[in-house]
Amino acid sequence: MKLSVLDQSPILSGMTSQDALKQTTKLAEWTDRLGFHRFWVAEHHSTESLAGSSPAILAAHLAARTERIRIGTGGVLLPHYSAYKVAESFRVLETLHPNRIDLGVGRAPGGMPNVNLALNRGSSPDIEGYPAQIEELMAYLHGQDPQGMNVYATPKGETSPPIWMLGSSGTSARLAADLGASYSFAHFINGHGGTRVVDRYKKYFSPSMQQSAPDANVSIFVVCAETDEHAEYLASSLDLALLQIEQGARRSGFPTPDEALQHSFTFFEQERIQDNRSRMIVGSPDRVKQEIEELAENYQVNEIIINTIVSPFEERLRSYELLAEAFQLHKK
Numbered sequence: 001m002k003l004s005v006l007d008q009s010p011i012l013s014g015m016t017s018q019d020a021l022k023q024t025t026k027l028a029e030w031t032d033r034l035g036f037h038r039f040w041v042a043e044h045h046s047t048e049s050l051a052g053s054s055p056a057i058l059a060a061h062l063a064a065r066t067e068r069i070r071i072g073t074g075g076v077l078l079p080h081y082s083a084y085k086v087a088e089s090f091r092v093l094e095t096l097h098p099n100r101i102d103l104g105v106g107r108a109p110g111g112m113p114n115v116n117l118a119l120n121r122g123s124s125p126d127i128e129g130y131p132a133q134i135e136e137l138m139a140y141l142h143g144q145d146p147q148g149m150n151v152y153a154t155p156k157g158e159t160s161p162p163i164w165m166l167g168s169s170g171t172s173a174r175l176a177a178d179l180g181a182s183y184s185f186a187h188f189i190n191g192h193g194g195t196r197v198v199d200r201y202k203k204y205f206s207p208s209m210q211q212s213a214p215d216a217n218v219s220i221f222v223v224c225a226e227t228d229e230h231a232e233y234l235a236s237s238l239d240l241a242l243l244q245i246e247q248g249a250r251r252s253g254f255p256t257p258d259e260a261l262q263h264s265f266t267f268f269e270q271e272r273i274q275d276n277r278s279r280m281i282v283g284s285p286d287r288v289k290q291e292i293e294e295l296a297e298n299y300q301v302n303e304i305i306i307n308t309i310v311s312p313f314e315e316r317l318r319s320y321e322l323l324a325e326a327f328q329l330h331k332k
Helices: 017-035 055-065 083-096 114-118 130-141 172-181 194-204 228-246 257-263 267-279 283-297 315-325
Strands: 002-007 036-042 070-073 101-108 163-167 180-185 218-225 280-283 305-308
Touching: 002 017, 002 218, 002 315, 017 036, 017 055, 017 172, 017 315, 036 055, 036 101, 055 070, 055 083, 055 172, 070 257, 083 130, 083 267, 101 130, 130 172, 163 172, 172 180, 172 194, 180 194, 194 218, 194 283, 218 228, 218 283, 228 257, 228 267, 267 280, 280 283, 283 305, 283 315
Parallel strands: 002 036, 002 305, 036 070, 070 101, 101 163, 163 180, 180 218, 218 280, 218 305
Antiparallel strands: none
């Protein structure tokens, strides 16, 4: 079993964006020492709760601050950018850190509708061209000239970062299968039907220049603490945060557990919280370990990506430490 990390650089209550990026850096260094397999950072725009707007730049910083953990993006929102430029950026990363870089890509907007216009000079991104972009990107990463213009992504090298296609639906899984890319299912976004999605990816996978066999993992929210009771206390803040996101509320940071406990929930909100728990694993180390293993068994994968957002930051560090101990990861 491989355990990995997805960090969205959350801005906790009372913290700044600079604090969030410093915490992302510390978390990458911490999970590198604990023995986690990979560390991915996300792309979000024009938000007051998440600080990660440029994952490629952040990945470069984190790769320089860590030693063995794989560093990647979860992910670059490809329709906003040129496949050629993304390929060159990640060829630079791969040259600096051979066999340690992952290129996770997605096609979501990454923010409110106006973000699309701001990122695309007033135009809408070419979502329909996304499959062709993936093919072009893969070709450039592997030293080819897909447009026939005698143009290659530099610097060239003997290794290439693998493309991981991110998604929470059958459409993204089938596309990853058709194009021969790795696939990461976002269970933390969609807690229902994911096993069928990953099964579909594996069933229809076609070999590519990148890989000959399917490779999939699953990401989920996890809150681990010494006791079930303390884990539930910490997770209450994530319950409230997810609810506020669904309601379109804008706030400067993620709430604290105490703020969540003081909140008066309606019956409908309580129902939403219960449904959102399908996207989370919460509890003591033994309980969390068992549920992660069951999740991996249900999906038939050997890697789970952990996304932990709790306050204060020290509790996030401790949650990952307890997971490393429960799974007996190889510490540095």
